[in-house]
Ligand SMILES: NC(=O)C1=CN([C@@H]2O[C@H](COP(=O)(O)OP(=O)(O)OC[C@H]3O[C@@H](n4cnc5c(N)ncnc54)[C@H](OP(=O)(O)O)[C@@H]3O)[C@@H](O)[C@H]2O)C=CC1
């Protein structure tokens with residue numbers, strides 16, 4: 038039996054995080070427990086299109102666990118750059134899974150609520166059928182399938198609508214627009230749960246110390262929102278916390294009234310009941326307040 042699969046308690050655990058400069062990688066670095074050693078690598082240090090390069094990095098850092106956060110995440114641009122999206126989200130992910138299998142290293146791969154079609158009206162279970170409606174979602178779904186085929190012992194964590202002080206995200210976009218515009222229109226017919234990347238980071242570290250994994254987990258904050266409701270709360274909290282000096286009108290609009298290159302699922306709330314046994318999730322409004330306080 039592979040002794041690394043028995044790693045528990047985190048003592049002496051070496052983690053290799055791929056995708057160093059991204060939002061989730063930065064959140065993982067910010068939430069790293071003291072007893073876990075982490076090496077984060079980006080394009081300069083690793084070529085994820087080359088299995089040997091990944092194996093070399095795993096060996097160099099004596100990694101017990103690899104966490105892949107590298108991805109093509111620009112949802113609208115993916116529509117016009119499908120090859121790049123699939124190259125990164127499917128092929129590179131499969132390479133990392135294959136390298137983890139060869140080196141007997143545990144592997145956590147990040148995925149998204151956008152693998153779902155959005156036709157359901159209740160939270161998506163990990164066992165629900167997928168059916169992405171845009172190229173990003175299709176490439177991430179292909180990535181999940183390729184990763185599981187290459188290493189069935191790995192673990193996929195799907196999450197949704199991430200926000201944090203790191204990278205680009207909806208909260209940062211809205212705060213900028215709220216400072217520079219006199220009005221905003223925001224889509225009110227797409228629903229999911231905004232999720233703190235910091236809370237996700239904490240969840241992933243706890244998951245990394247679990248003896249046994251399911252193949253797929255869902256993680257988000259608790260509650261639900263449309264992008265419009267999310268934007269309203271961002272503005273309310275930012276005014277309340279002294280980060281914005283004026284309130285601008287925000288109009289709720291339909292997806293048809295705010296056309297984007299990529300179609301997005303109308304409903305992609307994730308059922309997080311299994312993950313909630315590993316870590317207690319918090320309401321998204323609470324986590325959002327904590328973030329906005331620090332900006
Ligand atoms: N952001 C969100 O709202 C959500 C994200 N997810 C998933 O979470 C994961 C992490 O997302 P997030 O951190 O937000 O994404 P980001 O776009 O912030 O980060 C992705 C990272 O991937 C890196 N990367 C791209 N190509 C390569 C490459 N060839 N080699 C090494 N690194 C590369 C990028 O590097 P560089 O900075 O150099 O371009 C970037 O740092 C992804 O799997 C995403 O699908 C899931 C749900 C929601």
Ligand SMILES: Cc1cn([C@H]2C[C@H](O)[C@@H](COP(=O)(O)OP(=O)(O)O[C@H]3O[C@@H](C)C(=O)[C@@H](O)[C@H]3O)O2)c(=O)[nH]c1=O
Pocket residue numbers: 110111112113149150151196197198199206207210214221222223224227264295297301
């Ligand atoms: C800027 C803006 C956006 N929108 C809408 C467009 C879109 O439907 C929605 C969110 O737009 P964004 O481009 O910020 O977010 P988007 O790229 O769709 O976010 C997604 O990213 C990927 C990586 C994921 O995996 C998903 O979980 C999700 O977080 O808000 C408005 O309605 N008004 C606006 O002024």
